[in-house]
Amino acid sequence: MLGLFEAFSTKCLQLQQAVSAGHDELVRALDRELDPLIGIILSYKAQNAYEMHMQMQFLAALIREDADDPSSVLRHSAAMSMLIDRYFADSTMQAEDARPAIVETRVKQQVYPDMLFSEVVLDLLPDRVVVITTDCRFLYANKRYSKYFNRTPLSLIGSSISELVGSEYFEMKIKPRLDRCFEGESLDYTHEPWGQGERMARYRMTPLRCADHRIAGAIVVMQDLHEA
Template sequence: MKALVELFWFKYSQLQHAVKIGNEKLISMLDREIEPALTAVLQKEASDVSELRSQFQFVVDLLREESEDRACVLRQAHNLKLLLDRYFGTDEAARPFGLNQPDGARPAAAPRIVEDGLLNEAILDSLPDRVAVITTDYRYLYSNPLNAERFSEKPIDLVGRHVVEFIGVQRFESRVKRHLDRCFAGEVVEYDYISSRRGNAMTRCRMTPCMSAAGNVLGAILVLQEMLESRDPMAA
């Protein structure tokens, strides 16, 4: 994965230089080479968590690099969705970029949110609760619109960013990190906390390990539900 990513950025930088100096012949040649390089990165099936992170980070970096070009942003956002569908979606959606599984191949099992709910973007987006997927390096891999709205962000703008940016170092170190670490170790974690953003309303957070088809923990699925009942903020 690393070699494919580095090859793409090498060609990308060459193309940017060719555009800058106005070398039409070089631009034409690199245009033909850069698309296969991009496809190679996106079609590569991640073999471990490190490669998975690299693949998602690659798309996020490309989104930022092309942020001023709306057409490119929409395309890379689509590519990000395809990656989400491949690794966390339903079996039917898990074949992006025109790839087909060989006959008789066992489809990868999609990780579950709770009970029978599959980790599928369409399902997550429609849930009445806030939902996020956090990687093992404490960065957002996914956020549904309701969760992103809480931070006055769009879901795509949270991807790749560290949770500390949104909850602060003190809350992260004193509570959230230890719960995430327990979840990364394979434990389902559930706890309540007081949300100062919501007028000291009680929120319940449930963390479920997000597993790959091979049984490796890719991160944690967070479902945050606001509780109707109030509780003494000083209570344990």
């Protein structure tokens, strides 16, 4: 499933670059390729709670992206209803239409109470906020973080951190701290500028825990010090 998100992220980035360059024909071509890819992502049957949450996050991001288009919102809302029916239907449903082979109560415990953050609230924060999975991919990025890298929240879901900041910098500066966070440590440190235009920032990393106390990822909050 990660391959699908990576493909979508790549298409979004290509589309953004084509729009910036004024290549109208390429924009139309890339735009036509997105809908089938979205359909493939939403038709995929998640095999575990992690994949299911990725799908839900992806669709929620689509709804936010197209908030100004009522027809798109209705279409995405219908897709959300489809996902809910697929994964949380009564056990009386036929096997081919039932949710993945995950105990329903466990899914609810792992996905909804675990993600102790509200996307609406996080999008309003002045800080940059991301949620990172244990394989160092974006599960969530608020609008401020996405704008900082000239991306959209939707295009970041499922992509790896190293793709965004470069593998060398990721391995040297980010991964060691994330590994400590994934071991259960909360970190609070000052981040030094790593490139042109980068600002001094305070980074706070907090483990994201499941109901069974298993660590599912990390919540990272970045505060520009000149704005503190």
